[in-house]
Amino acid sequence: MTRVLAVATFVYDFLFGDDWRLALGVGVGLGLVVLADRVGLGRLWWLLPVAVLVTLVASLRRASRTS
């Protein structure tokens, strides 16, 4: 059980690192790109970089408040 937990912790750390919200932000950003295309707004190339920057700044802001 301890080994399973250790492996699960390693995989979580490996994928999500110090802030799981970064992965969430990437997922939401990509979802918005697909959604925009589906509702007829077109394939908006700028949407993902904007989502990435917003996610990064929010994560840094949170980190600066807690440190």
Place this chain on the structure above:
Amino acid sequence: MAMREVLVFVGVFCACLVEAVEALTIVLAVGLTRGWRSTWEGVAAGVGVLVLTVAVLGPALTSVPINVLRLLVGALLLVFGLQWLRKAILRAAGLKGLHDEDAAFAQETDMARQAAAPTGRTRDWYAFTVAFKGVVLEGLEVAFIVVTFGANQGRLPLAASAAAVAIVVVVAAGAAVRRPLSRVPENSLKLVVGLLLTSFGTFWAAEGAGVDWPGGDAAILVLIAAYSLAAFVCVVWLRRGRALLAVTPSVP
């Protein structure tokens, strides 16, 4: 080499350099304290696991349809890149301590001295395990970067050779000085890797989702420039916030 290939080489080389420096610190501490035979065996086993990971995952990924591959690999690289970028920015702004190879070396040496000595002529399992874990844990992320960069570009040998060159450079430097490479600017390299992974990740993930980038491949350079500017602004912003907090008198 085309522009994309040069950037892939630089990204993998820098990522591998950073992780290899950290692995070298662990290996040196164990080897110098406990002896080299079991330590080398641990390193060889660890490198074997990483080579196997690249050899199995690389060709397997190339059989995935290109748009699915770009979407998945791009998203993964983007998540990795943002983690590296976040850490590097926080360190550059002074909100997170810099990785200190000398301190890590002292700590590993201390633990290696305290661990029980092997009996007789048997393998020193402590040295083997620590060296193996050090190489695998530090190298796994690089193995993923090699596989994803390589598979997406159809340039697995190029990505793998960039990693191999970085390992040779670090091992040669470590063998020459026989101490941790604490003068390597790890945080600057981390920042470069973070910027490249985030830029390529954005480019590929969006392409995988059906986006056509204006300017084609040149959009990668624009993304690198935009993210670099954003990282610089973030460092300045966080440093100012920290300075302001330091001079603001506390309310009694």
